[in-house]
Amino acid sequence: MKTIPEEWVLVRVDDDLVKVFGSWRGGFETGDRWKMNSGIEHTSEDGDYYLFKGYSGSVYKCHKKGYGINSMYNSGVLMSFKDVEPMKGAAAVRWINRRIRL
Numbered sequence: 001m002k003t004i005p006e007e008w009v010l011v012r013v014d015d016d017l018v019k020v021f022g023s024w025r026g027g028f029e030t031g032d033r034w035k036m037n038s039g040i041e042h043t044s045e046d047g048d049y050y051l052f053k054g055y056s057g058s059v060y061k062c063h064k065k066g067y068g069i070n071s072m073y074n075s076g077v078l079m080s081f082k083d084v085e086p087m088k089g090a091a092a093v094r095w096i097n098r099r100i101r102l
Helices: 072-083
Strands: 007-014 017-024 033-036 040-046 049-054 059-063
Touching (some): 017 059
Antiparallel strands (some): 017 033
């Protein structure tokens, strides 16, 4: 299944695990929403898109110009991950800069 977010960022959960945080802006009848993949297993390019295959088998198709989160709600969700105190022995969440290496 391909997931195509409007906006997205990469989140480093620990040294070996990077996830895609995808978001969509809602409208009058629907609210903003977000989704995070299981972790990036493989990365490739398809024209103007990055394809991130997750450990669960899902593929996030992310437009190269869509990097970043502008929705207030989705930004708040994303920032809340940084504010959570990690459990003992768990790694802290860190954001990844914009450079993508394939």
